[in-house]
Amino acid sequence: MSAESDMEYSDNDGDDYDYYGGQDDCDMETVDRSKADPEYFVFSCLKVEEVEKLLNESIELLSNSLHITPSLAKVILHAYEWNAQEIINKYKENSNEVLMYSHVKPRVPSVQVYSSIKVCAICATSPPIHKYSALACGHYFCNECWTTHFEVQIMQGVSNNIQCMAQECEVLAPEDFVLSHVTNPTLRERYQQFMFKDHVKSHPELRFCPGPNCQWIYHAVAREGARRVECLGCELLTCFTCGAPHHAPTDCATIRKWLTKCADDSETANYISAHTKDCPKCQICIEKNGGCNHMQCGACRYDFCWVCLGDWKSHGSEYYECSRYKEDPNLINDNQHAQAREALKKYLHYYERWENHARSLKLEEQTLACLKTRINRKVMAGEGTWIDWQYLWDSARLLKRCRYTLQYTYPFAYYMEVGPRKELFEYQQAQLEAEIENLSWKVERAETTHRGDLENQMDIAEKRRTTLLKDFLEFNTTNASSSKV
Amino acid sequence: MANIAAKRIKREFKEVMKSEEVADGTLKLELVNNSWTELKGQIAGPSETPYEGGKFILEIKVPETYPFNPPKIRFLTRIWHPNVSSVTGAICLDILKDQWAAALTLRTVLLSIQALLSAAEPNDPQDAVVAKQYRENIELFHLTAQHWTNVYAGGPNVILDFVQKVQMLTDMGVDENQARVALSTFDWELERATEQLFS
Ligand SMILES: [Zn+2]
Ligand SMILES: [Zn+2]
Ligand SMILES: [Zn+2]
Ligand SMILES: [Zn+2]
Ligand SMILES: [Zn+2]
Ligand SMILES: [Zn+2]
Numbered sequence: 156m157s158a159e160s161d162m163e164y165s166d167n168d169g170d171d172y173d174y175y176g177g178q179d180d181c182d183m184e185t186v187d188r189s190k191a192d193p194e195y196f197v198f199s200c201l202k203v204e205e206v207e208k209l210l211n212e213s214i215e216l217l218s219n220s221l222h223i224t225p226s227l228a229k230v231i232l233h234a235y236e237w238n239a240q241e242i243i244n245k246y247k248e249n250s251n252e253v254l255m256y257s258h259v260k261p262r263v264p265s266v267q268v269y270s271s272i273k274v275c276a277i278c279a280t281s282p283p284i285h286k287y288s289a290l291a292c293g294h295y296f297c298n299e300c301w302t303t304h305f306e307v308q309i310m311q312g313v314s315n316n317i318q319c320m321a322q323e324c325e326v327l328a329p330e331d332f333v334l335s336h337v338t339n340p341t342l343r344e345r346y347q348q349f350m351f352k353d354h355v356k357s358h359p360e361l362r363f364c365p366g367p368n369c370q371w372i373y374h375a376v377a378r379e380g381a382r383r384v385e386c387l388g389c390e391l392l393t394c395f396t397c398g399a400p401h402h403a404p405t406d407c408a409t410i411r412k413w414l415t416k417c418a419d420d421s422e423t424a425n426y427i428s429a430h431t432k433d434c435p436k437c438q439i440c441i442e443k444n445g446g447c448n449h450m451q452c453g454a455c456r457y458d459f460c461w462v463c464l465g466d467w468k469s470h471g472s473e474y475y476e477c478s479r480y481k482e483d484p485n486l487i488n489d490n491q492h493a494q495a496r497e498a499l500k501k502y503l504h505y506y507e508r509w510e511n512h513a514r515s516l517k518l519e520e521q522t523l524a525c526l527k528t529r530i531n532r533k534v535m536a537g538e539g540t541w542i543d544w545q546y547l548w549d550s551a552r553l554l555k556r557c558r559y560t561l562q563y564t565y566p567f568a569y570y571m572e573v574g575p576r577k578e579l580f581e582y583q584q585a586q587l588e589a590e591i592e593n594l595s596w597k598v599e600r601a602e603t604t605h606r607g608d609l610e611n612q613m614d615i616a617e618k619r620r621t622t623l624l625k626d627f628l629e630f631n632t633t634n635a636s637s638s639k640v
Numbered sequence: 641m642a643n644i645a646a647k648r649i650k651r652e653f654k655e656v657m658k659s660e661e662v663a664d665g666t667l668k669l670e671l672v673n674n675s676w677t678e679l680k681g682q683i684a685g686p687s688e689t690p691y692e693g694g695k696f697i698l699e700i701k702v703p704e705t706y707p708f709n710p711p712k713i714r715f716l717t718r719i720w721h722p723n724v725s726s727v728t729g730a731i732c733l734d735i736l737k738d739q740w741a742a743a744l745t746l747r748t749v750l751l752s753i754q755a756l757l758s759a760a761e762p763n764d765p766q767d768a769v770v771a772k773q774y775r776e777n778i779e780l781f782h783l784t785a786q787h788w789t790n791v792y793a794g795g796p797n798v799i800l801d802f803v804q805k806v807q808m809l810t811d812m813g814v815d816e817n818q819a820r821v822a823l824s825t826f827d828w829e830l831e832r833a834t835e836q837l838f839s
Contacts, residue, residue, distance in 0.1 A: 277707060277742045278644050279651055294743075303644065304742060307708040320708075320742040451738040 193624040194403050198375035198395060200387040203351075206361060206372045210354055213239045221246055226329035229354075231257040233315050237358045254291075258318075258327040265293035265321070275300055277320060288336075290328060294321035301336045309342050312454040314349035315357075353455065356437050362398060366391040380629050381406060392559070403560065404627040405567040413566035415464070417506065435464045505569040512562035515595075519558060522598070523551045529602075546610060547601050553613050554598050557591045557620050564623065580627060587619040645706040649676045652746040659747055667750055677702050681713075681750055685793065686758040690785035691719070694793030698753065699729075700746070710740035711749065718817075720781075720788040720824060722762045722771035727821075731756070732766035769825050777827060784824045791820070805830055809837070 201209070217228040217239050234257035235242050246253045254260040269289075274281045275297035282297050289295040296304075300320065305328070308317045317333065319326045330350065337343055355361045355372060364371040366389035373384045375395050381403040382395040392401035394410075402410040434452035436459070451458050459466060530544045564584045571577040594616045597604045653669060653676075661667035668682035681698040685691025696719060701712040713736060715729035723732045735744060735752055765771030774781045787802045789795030805828060809819035814837055826832040 277648075279647060296742075300644075300742070303705075304708050307705050318741070322741045322743045322748075323739070324741065456738065 193621055194383045196382045198373050198384045201372045201374050226331040230329050233357050258325050261292035261326050290319050290326045292324050292326040294319050305333050305337050309346045314346055315353045316456050402563045405563050406629045409570050435459055505565045509565040516558050519555050526551050550598050550613050554594050557616050560620050583623045590616040590619050646676045648707050649702055656747045683754045689758055690782045691757050691789050694789035694795040696793050707742045710736050718792040720785040722760045722774045723766045726767050
């Protein structure tokens with residue numbers, strides 16, 4: 156219940172700064188934090204093995220309660236986004252519906268009779284009858300064809316969503332069936348890796364750290380809005396809700412629009428004609444081999460628009476809402492030209508500031524690294540202990556955190572409607588900006604600045620930051636209770 | 641080429657050649673090379689559609705992994721249709737993408753493409769411009785499609801007004817195909833098409 160207006164910046168042990176700096180132990184019990192920090196969000200950072208254990212618990216629970224194989228349990232859990240309790244309840248009501256919804260069972264059963272099979276419809280050979288197999292739908296094909304089918308799918312990154320080979324049959328092949336046909340050890344391993352990735356991606360309480368080559372996985376109870384998580388491995392700040400870099404006070408939809416716009420405007424031509432893109436849902440790389448803009452990811456079967464990477468479902472008859480289509484320069488008349496120039500000016504205004512803070516943030520990371528060396532040197536030279544110089548370290552970390560938030564106020568302002576609320580926001584933003592520059596100046600000269608003076612400035616900057624977040628973070632303003640832990 | 645792919649294509653080629661559609665002239669299929677990796681198909685425009693009387697050539701490329709992956713098919717004949725790119729001939733059809741199944745055959749695929757000409761899916765457009773015209777001005781869409789069928793696919797219906805407008809632009813030095821695309825895009829309004837071509 157932290158979202159009330161007056162906030163007391165507690166100058167406790169400085170541990171608060173950790174979220175924007177180095178190591179943190181992600182402890183879950185510090186209720187004080189949620190008071191001091193409007194962005195406070197409970198999460199944990201897990202290793203692959205820990206997540207495997209967590210998933211296995213759900214799989215075991217389901218397979219024991221429904222008396223089904225773990226392989227089938229995986230198919231069903233995947234279909235129901237890992238909500239085991241919901242599945243168990245629905246299964247009690249109507250087990251058939253659960254099995255059909257998960258594509259374990261077909262809605263229309265096959266009429267083929269096993270004993271009458273003479274030829275494999277795929278390869279047109281006639282192996283002995285015991286060399287055929289079928290999924291629950293009863294579409295029999297020869298084992299060699301199943302093997303090739305699975306190999307081709309695995310090579311293309313598909314794992315959980317491999318369908319039966321029959322026409323218009325949506326029944327999915329469970330793990331044990333796939334593995335009983337695939338003997339190549341490399342492919343078996345790839346299959347299981349893809350499967351794990353898919354499971355994490357389909358699980359609402361899990362998210363991969365998007366850091367390059369980072370293996371950590373966040374675990375949290377999903378909530379609306381920009382929710383900050385920090386990686387134990389690479390220290391990246393990420394929004395748990397949408398997976399973009401953490402972006403408070405901007406909300407998820409807005410930051411997405413903004414980042415797309417930035418990418419688009421800087422290299423529009425390249426962007427649209429590029430032949431590969433990452434699936435917006437699972438990030439697997441997809442090659443566009445035809446001209447069709449309606450794409451479907453082979454791995455997660457997400458339907459999306461090639462042009463704007465938006466959900467295809469939201470296009471449908473509103474295809475013309477696709478933003479880039481509207482901005483087609485060929486379709487703009489003179490009057491719109493003027494408007495476009497105006498719009499570009501506005502965009503550049505915010506973009507330059509956004510870029511500038513991003514650059515400053517990088518520089519401050521360097522400052523932080525230098526500072527560490529400098530403090531170490533002092534300690535080695537007998538000029539006090541680390542504890543004595545901790546405040547310097549804290550000040551640089553706090554600066555980084557403030558700068559980070561400031562950077563993300565620009566997309567927010569860009570999309571804000573003109574009015575008193577925007578005026579208030581830009582007033583607070585300007586104040587934050589001013590205090591950050593003051594702090595930055597003092598941090599650079601930290602050793603000659605009076606400690607009290609520096610700490611006072613830290614206090615002011617952080618207060619401005621938290622006030623802005625409290626007033627404008629969507630879940631603080633629209634639904635104060637949601638920040639209750 | 642993989643063993644199964646060649647075997648399957650040969651079998652499907654025979655199936656098509658023996659089909660009633662080949663007998664009555666609505667489908668044609670021929671080999672482009674001896675390795676069975678590329679074929680050329682032809683479908684007749686269905687009756688009671690703007691494509692009636694036209695013959696449409698399709699490029700069919702058979703991947704190494706056929707039939708576990710779909711064949712790659714596009715129109716070589718230019719066509720004005722919401723689900724086909726008026727520029728590249730790329731086709732938006734579910735069975736050529738996610739709804740492909742190894743059990744499908746060339747004949748079913750060709751027939752599905754032909755069926756697409758009879759029943760467009762404007763909500764799953766390949767060509768946004770065509771789909772827009774289809775939704776907003778179906779009559780003009782019909783005439784435009786008929787005109788394209790006449791010019792590119794040998795269809796019988798000459799739309800004189802359109803022919804004249806294209807001629808006016810080519811007289812100004814515009815490439816004929818470009819002129820036709822611009823006019824079709826701007827609902828045959830000469831002024832807007834000209835503006836776009838010369839801007
Ligand atoms: Zn077979
Ligand atoms: Zn089946
Ligand atoms: Zn990480
Ligand atoms: Zn977000
Ligand atoms: Zn995907
Ligand atoms: Zn779009």
